[in-house]
Amino acid sequence: MEAVYYSQNPRFYVAVDCIIFCFEDGVLKVLLQQRDFEPFRGEHTLMGGFVQENEDVTQAAQRILEERTGILYVPLEQVGAFGSPNRDPGARVVSIAYMALVDKHLCNDSLNAKHNGFWVNVYDLPSLSFGHDEMVHKALARLRIQIGKTPVGFQLLPPMFTLSQLQHIHEAILNEHIDKRNFRKRVADMSYIEKTDKIDKTTSKRGAALYRYNQLEYEKSLKAKL
């Protein structure tokens, strides 16, 4: 059928590029790769690859994420399609960018090393090839819009966390200091952040209350808004 219907149209390579975020040392980081292959050998890019036959585009992004970090079952969110004709000197490639937030402790460092992967502060990004900078900036802008409105960042925290830990994630994403009192007021309005009866005593003698994220409460709060 193909020849009959569509053959007058061009075909392009379709790639996926993954913006993989983690939180480490108080900093929001993104996984990059130093290329040891052409084009742009030696330069920096996101982790990416080509969509294969019989593979959904989202499946391709999941495959790349797993190949490079060992991580499965993390939600991947589409950031957008990038399709300018000259974005890749190798050929016409339309790329679909996906973002994921991962727990750094779950990443397989040897897979990472095998692909020349390294983490950098997203606010101190080197120059990236193929317009990957733009993808990172779009993903970051999306994250910054989401934070505060939706439960962003819990994927980066242990199941129980202190409000200071949560605040540090917000600060890392927004790249700015947040007033502690204002932050606690905002959290108090989020019915889906629940205080537990557990105390974290690792950082002070008095300790800090541990909180947890409640997905069901979040869904309820969404319905209440409609």
Place this chain on the structure above:
Amino acid sequence: MEAVYYSQNPRFYVAVDCIIFCFEDGVLKVLLQQRDFEPFRGEHTLMGGFVQENEDVTQAAQRILEERTGILYVPLEQVGAFGSPNRDPGARVVSIAYMALVDKHLCNDSLNAKHNGFWVNVYDLPSLSFGHDEMVHKALARLRIQIGKTPVGFQLLPPMFTLSQLQHIHEAILNEHIDKRNFRKRVADMSYIEKTDKIDKTTSKRGAALYRYNQLEYEKSLKAKL
């Protein structure tokens, strides 16, 4: 270079499909097409087409919008990439969906007719081929999230409008009755909806105040939130 670097990977057709919304007779409508060509001749789809060489993906969406409605310079927003291997029986096609809100009065009906175009209530959608139903549902969901948070719908209204007109747009998008008093309270919180000193006397003797949307105020309100 192409043969050297990428040739072991498959290439796909890349399409754009446009979810073109308008507001007419109190109803949110979307532009569909009855196909007079294969595959799926006679069935209904969105307006779409293939991305060409030397054409950005977004340019392709703009071209489709202009070809089918005569409308230029309307913002097109990416809804997402749809890339399941079996979505098109004609061949492997990865499609990027875009949405636009247009003023129905600016549409060129003869261009529309030339492409077998017709408008339907988005809440009374016929079955669409190629999974286009999913694209419409995603666009609509996005619109419903945006409304109230961002200035959605002003593209569908004249430059000055009554609060009743604005409420009708919200009701059409949400597909539900909105309490007038609550709606007015919410609008009062939106600094970017400004009362003018003009009165609309077309619907009642007493008349209704005319409002306008102020983009600069909207940008200020965004900054205040950060």
